Amino acid sequence: MNEQACKERFYQLIHPSHPNEWEVEDLLGRLAGLPADRQEVLLDQVSPIWPVSHSLCLAFLEQGVRRIAVPDLLLADWVRALLQRYERDGLRGARTLLDDGGVKFLASREQSSAVTLEQIAPWLSLFVAGLAGEAMELTAGQTAATDTVTLRLPPEIDCAGDGTANTVLYKMVAAVHVGFVRQGTYRLVPGNNDLAAVRMRFDVTPPSGSRPSLAAYFALFPEPQLAADLFFIDECRRAMQWIESRLPGLARQWRSVFPELRQQLAVEPTSIGTAVSRLALAVLHDPFEPDRRGDPSGAAANPWPALLECYRQVADHGGAYRRPLILEMLGHHDFSGAAEQLETRRALVREAFVRQLGRLLADHHQQASEGNGGTADQVEATQIMLVEEGEQGQTTCRLVLHIDNENCQLPDELQALAAEILQDRGRIPAAYIAAAVGVAGGGVSSGHHDDADAAGPSPGPAPGARLVDEWDFRRNGYRKNWCAVYEKELPLVQSNFVAATLQNYHGVLLRLRRQFEMMRVDECFVGRQREGDELDLDAAVEARADRRASTAASDRLFIRLQRNERDLASLFLVDLSNSTRGWVGTVIKEALVVLCEAMAAAGDRYGIYGFSGMRRSRCELFPIKRLDEPYGEAVTRRIGSIAPREYTRLGPAIRRGAELLGTSDARTRLLVTLTDGKPEDYDDYKGEYAVEDTRKALLEARGSGLHAFGVTIDRQARDYLPRIFGSDHYLLIDQVQQLPLRMVDLYRHLTS
Amino acid sequence: MAYQQQSIEDHRISSEPFYLPLGEEVSIALAAAARRLPLLLKGPTGCGKTRFMRYLAWRLQRPLVTVSCHDDLSTSDLVGRYLIKGDDTVWLDGPLTRAVRVGGICYLDEIVEARKDTTVVIHPLADDRRELPIEKRGELLTAPDEFLLAVSYNPGYQSVLKDLKPSTRQRFVSLSFDYPDERREALIVSKEAGIESSLALQLVRLGAMSRGLKDSGLPEGASTRLLIQAGLLVQSGIDVQTACLVGIVESLTDDPDLLAALKEMVAAVF
Incomplete structure (x- = not known):
């Protein structure tokens, strides 16, 4: 390429930006002096760098013209490292990695056996999900720990001499922390006797009024950190035993890398540290005590006396305690985080249990009172007991509700909730049942109040409003014309967001387009047609046989190539609430671009609407692409202008969306809702009320012949998604960056 | 004719x-x-x-x-x-x-x-x-x-x-119908594939782990049929890890991340 061609290509790549010519003239002039293949290699990197930083992009080209040590094959990796450094340390940081032409980058690449979380997270998160039985979010943290929902792992592990050993270490650390969760470490609480034992031993008085908790327990020791670490080591033993019994393959891999790690980690400066370190290494070497082998359950019931004894022995070594390296590597227990999660979970389970049992009781009593003419107040007087049914010693038992000397089976969902409470608390607290009786008797659980007046006198709807009903589960009826839905135009914004996304997803889009085009060309040979290109031999023989048998023969004797029209219309409702601020919002925008590109290939009819709003008087719907609108510049500009707004009042959006989709004459109509959290508004639209209204809105949509699905990016979503969308009618996305592909895949899956 | x-x-x-x-x-x-x-x-x-x-x-x-x-x-x-x-x-x-x-x-x-x-x-x-x-x-x-x-x-x-x-x-x-619980599924796999109950239990655990990925991109986890299939391969002398790879993992997905994770699970379980 000559200078002019270089310039044109460059401006094309960075469109719609347009830097002054004098800024780049000299650089492009020198670029034109390079061989054509070098020019191509360098210009290929402009698209990824330019949107992040124009200066970095120009500096990169500058360096590229001078000298680059990195071979072409690794250039993309180097650029990725540059961009990461830029995001972390700014332009100056990135320049240190850029200015030597990649010599340092290459050296670190060759020498390092370190494994980073970023490298292995794509599969490690799935591995952890498999171990834990449900998805756990992986994030980088200083040391490994989990609050039972999120697993923090160090961003890099470089303890062993080669990458494989470091990878095994990652897996092992992750498995140990999953083991804590599976083994119930975070549910252990020392009893009052155990607290008393420590108090007597060290002659301390605890702060009055403190509830027995692990933090309070450790605080009684002269060196709380040491006590916590000794407990950690003992729990590691149980986790390792769990790994030995459940994951013998991983245990074997661990044994093969352990000797090397042992050497690296065994040296400790203080004698007390050495003692702790030795204990930890012994556990990691062989978690089974000689007399306990074959008893994988370990002795978790009461680890406290042994802990106190162990503390005494270790503390005898004297000196100050500093956490040894080996423990830094293994991580720590995050008791406060886990307690918080446990409380959240308990509250959710309690709420669901009380609600469902309350309904069951109300139904039961209604039936009973219809039978004998009693009143609903009698619910209060009913004798209710939950009885465990099943053989003694059997691990699974079913609960049976015992009302007024009658046994009543619990529905599966309630059964599961009860089992979870039993596992957590050992019994169903009487307060739960009392609350359920309250729900059944009063119809409304405490804590809820009717918000008809709470919202204040609502001004009449402004012109252009579409009034929709809202479902109030407490009164089991609709609030008529309750919400005002407005359609609002998004501003048309000029930005290079769409161009950059298309560039980033270039390879993926090629594949998607091919797949989606195949859906469009739904061609197949159909037999038994009145006219066609070829004779359908089967049909001809059959007709001949029919004629011989003196029955009326069919005249459908031909095969024809038929193009099946996909008679399908879809509407995507996208959450634009404030919680999508930040990169979630960016990924949602990217997902829409990818979706539009794929849909253009499939040729299906579709619309995209954003929704947001504040209170029932202002629910807003933003058309991004109307159903009959072609995908063009206006649509891409609207996608570019999407920004987080207010709250997620999902019900009205779904009702209006269903209405819009209902106007389409397509035979199959699909309504997909994309959200990042629970439905919630500024007023009382939250919790169960919001969930039930959304569920009702979807039921209405299904009732009018639409297919409704939900896509959600929310870790807590597992608790309410099945209730809202129904099982198998939703998709949960753990890793936000997967959204664009997963969403498009869902669509393909649903419609092929 | x-x-x-x-x-x-x-x-x-x-x-x-x-x-x-x-x-x-x-x-x-x-x-x-x-x-x-x-x-x-x-x-x-x-x-x-x-x-x-x-x-x-x-x-x-x-x-x-x-x-x-x-x-x-x-x-x-x-x-x-x-x-x-x-x-x-x-x-x-x-x-x-x-x-x-x-x-x-x-x-x-x-x-x-x-x-x-x-x-x-x-x-x-x-x-x-x-x-x-x-x-x-x-x-x-x-x-x-x-x-x-x-x-x-x-x-x-x-x-x-x-x-x-x-x-x-x-x-x-x-x-x-749904997949049976661990104990009964192991019994079925062991009986159908003619393998030892301990190996059947490991296969079933692997199956349960793969079903844990249902919300993470795997449309459906390993079925009992797939577990039996892997068991039969082992019974015919194929190494257990290979049997799981060809009999279960590769049959479940083509996605590189899911494949990598499932392979790690196989390596961890056996």
Whole structure:
């Protein structure tokens, strides 16, 4: 390429930006002096760098013209490292990695056996999900720990001499922390006797009024950190035993890398540290005590006396305690985080249990009172007991509700909730049942109040409003014309967001387009047609046989190539609430671009609407692409202008969306809702009320012949998604960056 | 060329198939059969629906005619057609007609895959009329008491274009199937693949781990059938990790991240 061609290509790549010519003239002039293949290699990197930083992009080209040590094959990796450094340390940081032409980058690449979380997270998160039985979010943290929902792992592990050993270490650390969760470490609480034992031993008085908790327990020791670490080591033993019994393959891999790690980690400066370190290494070497082998359950019931004894022995070594390296590597227990999660979970389970049992009781009593003419107040007087049914010693038992000397089976969902409470608390607290009786008797659980007046006198709807009903589960009826839905135009914004996304997803889009085009060309040979290109031999023989048998023969004797029209219309409702601020919002925008590109290939009819709003008087719907609108510049500009707004009042959006989709004459109509959290508004639209209204809105949509699905990016979503969308009618996305592909895949899956 | 009607005796199941009941499905199915009600089996792939039908046929001592439905299945394919034989024509019963005539069990596997115009043919058979009109012969077959119609489908992520019409589904007694619990699944795998119970338990644990990925991009986890398949490979002398890779992991997904994670799980479990 000559200078002019270089310039044109460059401006094309960075469109719609347009830097002054004098800024780049000299650089492009020198670029034109390079061989054509070098020019191509360098210009290929402009698209990824330019949107992040124009200066970095120009500096990169500058360096590229001078000298680059990195071979072409690794250039993309180097650029990725540059961009990461830029995001972390700014332009100056990135320049240190850029200015030597990649010599340092290459050296670190060759020498390092370190494994980073970023490298292995794509599969490690799935591995952890498999171990834990449900998805756990992986994030980088200083040391490994989990609050039972999120697993923090160090961003890099470089303890062993080669990458494989470091990878095994990652897996092992992750498995140990999953083991804590599976083994119930975070549910252990020392009893009052155990607290008393420590108090007597060290002659301390605890702060009055403190509830027995692990933090309070450790605080009684002269060196709380040491006590916590000794407990950690003992729990590691149980986790390792769990790994030995459940994951013998991983245990074997661990044994093969352990000797090397042992050497690296065994040296400790203080004698007390050495003692702790030795204990930890012994556990990691062989978690089974000689007399306990074959008893994988370990002795978790009461680890406290042994802990106190162990503390005494270790503390005898004297000196100050500093956490040894080996423990830094293994991580720590995050008791406060886990307690918080446990409380959240308990509250959710309690709420669901009380609600469902309350309904069951109300139904039961209604039936009973219809039978004998009693009143609903009698619910209060009913004798209710939950009885465990099943053989003694059997691990699974079913609960049976015992009302007024009658046994009543619990529905599966309630059964599961009860089992979870039993596992957590050992019994169903009487307060739960009392609350359920309250729900059944009063119809409304405490804590809820009717918000008809709470919202204040609502001004009449402004012109252009579409009034929709809202479902109030407490009164089991609709609030008529309750919400005002407005359609609002998004501003048309000029930005290079769409161009950059298309560039980033270039390879993926090629594949998607091919797949989606195949859906469009739904061609197949159909037999038994009145006219066609070829004779359908089967049909001809059959007709001949029919004629011989003196029955009326069919005249459908031909095969024809038929193009099946996909008679399908879809509407995507996208959450634009404030919680999508930040990169979630960016990924949602990217997902829409990818979706539009794929849909253009499939040729299906579709619309995209954003929704947001504040209170029932202002629910807003933003058309991004109307159903009959072609995908063009206006649509891409609207996608570019999407920004987080207010709250997620999902019900009205779904009702209006269903209405819009209902106007389409397509035979199959699909309504997909994309959200990042629970439905919630500024007023009382939250919790169960919001969930039930959304569920009702979807039921209405299904009732009018639409297919409704939900896509959600929310870790807590597992608790309410099945209730809202129904099982198998939703998709949960753990890793936000997967959204664009997963969403498009869902669509393909649903419609092929 | 000679056309031969398959003998109905070929469809009789002579020895007891291994089936481990997980709930009340057997007694319900027997009651439905006695009451001449059709059955709808739903559940994920490879969880034992087809095996259950074989077991039921054996219990009832009735022939079992299975049709795997596909989108090119025509009414003639089910009911029957005339064929030319020399100068003559011969009527050949389709599988459905054959089962109706002899009072057997007709099992339409993956019914949602069939075109909707084909599935309507079972409507008069699946209500109290219990009739099968054969238009070409001007014949109206009434099913004997022994005839049992059963259909199955997998309600997992289904295409919205392939759904069972309410008019079809509201004719059936529905039995829901799922994967058994760990202990019983291990028993099934061990028995079917002829492997030691400890290995079967490991396979089942691997299966359970893969099912934990259902919300993470894997449409369906490893079925009991896949676990048995891997067990059979091990039984034939294939190394257990290889057997799991080719028998389970590669059959589940093509996604590189999921593949990597599943391979790590295999390496961790064995």
